[in-house]
Amino acid sequence: MSILIKNATIVTMNPERDILKGDLLIEKDRISRIGKLDRCAADMFIDARNQLLLPGFIQSHVHLCQVLFRGMADDLELLDWLQQRIWPLEASHDEESLYCSSLLGCAELLRGGTTSVIDMATVKHTESVFTAVKQAGIRYLGGKCLMDHGGGVPSALLDSPDQALHESLDLFQRWHNYDNGRIRYALCPRFAVSCSDNLLRQAAALARQYHIPVHTHASENRGEIELVERERGMRNVIYLDSLGLCNASLILAHCIHLDDDEIKILTASQTNIAHCPGSNLKLGSGIAPIPTLLRMGARVSLGADGAPCNNNLSMFMEMRLAALVQKPFHGPRSMPAQTVVETATLGGARAMGLEDEIGSLEEGKKADMILISLDGWHTRPRNAAGVYSQLVYQAQSSDVTAAIVDGRLLMKDGHLFSIDEEKTKNAAEASLQRVCRRAGLR
Incomplete structure (x- = not known):
C-alpha cells in the first residue's frame, strides 16, 4: 500500500x-x-x-484501563482518588469491560492525533488491552500493572511477586514486537507505595535480563513521598535509583516534587520523565519543574494520564497546559511553543526507545x-x-x-476505520454499569 x-x-x-x-x-x-x-x-x-x-503525537503516560471511569473520581487528591474510587473500579473490571475501556480510549486518542502511547494496564485481564490495541492499530508500549503491597489496595489487585512477574513474562513473550514492532511490552510496577521492595528488585532484574522498558510513577504527591520515605528510608527517585531502575529505559510519570539530588539523578541517568500537567492540576498534586529539568538536559515527554484524573486524552490540552502553567513562575518565555511540540513528538519517541523510527x-x-x-x-x-x-x-x-x-x-x-464507534460506545455504557455494580459504586 x-x-x-x-x-x-x-x-x-x-x-x-x-x-x-x-x-x-x-x-x-x-x-x-x-x-x-x-x-x-x-x-x-x-x-x-x-x-x-x-x-503523530506520542503520549508517554496513559491508562487505557481507566477510560471507562471518566468523571467518576472528581475532586479528590491522589491517594484518596486511588483508594476510594480507582482501585475498587479497576478491581471490578472483567475481560469485556477492560477491552471496551481500551478501545474507547484508542478511538479518542486517534481522533485527537495521538498515534503512539505508553500505557499502564490494571492487574488482571491484561490480554484484553493488547487485543484492543491490536484491533485499533495504535502504536503501543505497555503491560500488566504490578502490585503486591499497600494499605487500601483491594485483594483483587494484589499479586505475589512471583505470580505478577511470571504473568508479565508470559505477556512479554506473546506480545513484545507484535505486528512488526507496533506493539511492545513494558514492565509496569504501579509505584513504590503499592510495590514491595522484593517486587521492585525482581522487576529491575527482569528488565535488565530481557531488556524490557519499565513504566512507573514517582513523586506525584507529597503524601506518597512521605509514605515512601517512611517505608524505604529515602525519597522516591533516590530509592528507584538504588534499585538500578533509573536509566534511559525507565519511563517515570509525574516527577513533581523533586529535590536537587533527584533532579541530578534523573538528568544524569537520562530517565524519561512523562509530564502530565492536566492530571497534576486536577488532582491538586502540583506543577513539575519542567523548565529546570529541560535546562539541565533531562528527557521530557507529555501524557494525559488517566481519563478519571483528566477527563480527556487530548494532547492539544496537554501541550497548552504544559506551556501555560510554567509562565507565572518562570516567565513568559520559559516554555516556547516549539519546545512543547518537541516534547509531544520527539520526547515521546525517546521515551518509547524509538527515536530512530518515529517522532x-x-x-x-x-x-x-x-x-x-x-x-x-x-x-x-x-x-x-x-x-x-x-x-x-x-x-x-x-x-x-x-x-x-x-x-x-x-x-x-x-x-x-479500525474501530466500530457506535458498537464501542454502547458496549462501554453496559460495561460501566456492570463494573459499578460489582464495585458497589454509582
Whole structure:
C-alpha cells in the first residue's frame, strides 16, 4: 500500500526543524520520499491543502484501563482518588469491560492525533488491552500493572511477586514486537507505595535480563513521598535509583516534587520523565519543574494520564497546559511553543526507545503521522502565527483530519476505520454499569 499526501505544510521535526511546502510519499510502513513529487504513482492520494502534516503525537503516560471511569473520581487528591474510587473500579473490571475501556480510549486518542502511547494496564485481564490495541492499530508500549503491597489496595489487585512477574513474562513473550514492532511490552510496577521492595528488585532484574522498558510513577504527591520515605528510608527517585531502575529505559510519570539530588539523578541517568500537567492540576498534586529539568538536559515527554484524573486524552490540552502553567513562575518565555511540540513528538519517541523510527518526518522513518486542518475560525488568519504557536495555543482535537500508523490510514475526515464507534460506545455504557455494580459504586 502506498499513500501520496500532496500540497501539505510539512512540520518535519527533523534535526533542522524544517517546515516545508510539498508532498510526502508513504510506501508500506515507511516514509519513502519528501519534496515536490509531481510524477509519482500511489495507491491513494490525499490532498492536504491548508493542512499541517506532522508526526503523530506520542503520549508517554496513559491508562487505557481507566477510560471507562471518566468523571467518576472528581475532586479528590491522589491517594484518596486511588483508594476510594480507582482501585475498587479497576478491581471490578472483567475481560469485556477492560477491552471496551481500551478501545474507547484508542478511538479518542486517534481522533485527537495521538498515534503512539505508553500505557499502564490494571492487574488482571491484561490480554484484553493488547487485543484492543491490536484491533485499533495504535502504536503501543505497555503491560500488566504490578502490585503486591499497600494499605487500601483491594485483594483483587494484589499479586505475589512471583505470580505478577511470571504473568508479565508470559505477556512479554506473546506480545513484545507484535505486528512488526507496533506493539511492545513494558514492565509496569504501579509505584513504590503499592510495590514491595522484593517486587521492585525482581522487576529491575527482569528488565535488565530481557531488556524490557519499565513504566512507573514517582513523586506525584507529597503524601506518597512521605509514605515512601517512611517505608524505604529515602525519597522516591533516590530509592528507584538504588534499585538500578533509573536509566534511559525507565519511563517515570509525574516527577513533581523533586529535590536537587533527584533532579541530578534523573538528568544524569537520562530517565524519561512523562509530564502530565492536566492530571497534576486536577488532582491538586502540583506543577513539575519542567523548565529546570529541560535546562539541565533531562528527557521530557507529555501524557494525559488517566481519563478519571483528566477527563480527556487530548494532547492539544496537554501541550497548552504544559506551556501555560510554567509562565507565572518562570516567565513568559520559559516554555516556547516549539519546545512543547518537541516534547509531544520527539520526547515521546525517546521515551518509547524509538527515536530512530518515529517522532519526526524523515525519509526512511516509520510512517506515523497526522493531518491537522487550518480552516477553523480559531486558526485564522493562517499566517498570523508560526505553526508551533498554532499547534499549542489554537488547534484542537477536532481539527485532526487524518491519522496514519505504520503506513495504515486509521482515521480520515472523522471516520475511524479500525474501530466500530457506535458498537464501542454502547458496549462501554453496559460495561460501566456492570463494573459499578460489582464495585458497589454509582
